[in-house]
Amino acid sequence: APSARKPNFAGWANDIRLMRERDGRNHRDMCVLFRWACQDNFWSGNVLSPAKLRDKWTQLEINRNKQQAGVTASKPKLDLTNTDWIYGVDL
Secondary structure, X not given: OOOOOOOOHHHHHHHHHHHHHOOOOOHHHHHHHHHHHHHOOOHHHXXXXXXXXXXOHHHHHHHHHHHHHHHHHHOOOOOOOXXXXXXXXXX
């Protein structure tokens, strides 16, 4: 069975610094996108380090936005003015 390589924490810290300084990303956005990638069936096996997160950032955002748009589109619209539920209720 293949074993995972030991993380290079100094390299990871540098990649995070580069995302902040060169790419203009903030920690919250990095965490949110990394969390999404870790939960995605495809990306969870491909984004295993900050370097890969940085390298694939645009693709990850596109895929996440497509997925979120699909979830939003599939939800029925909530009609807050519908009072049908009250008919037949004796007060």
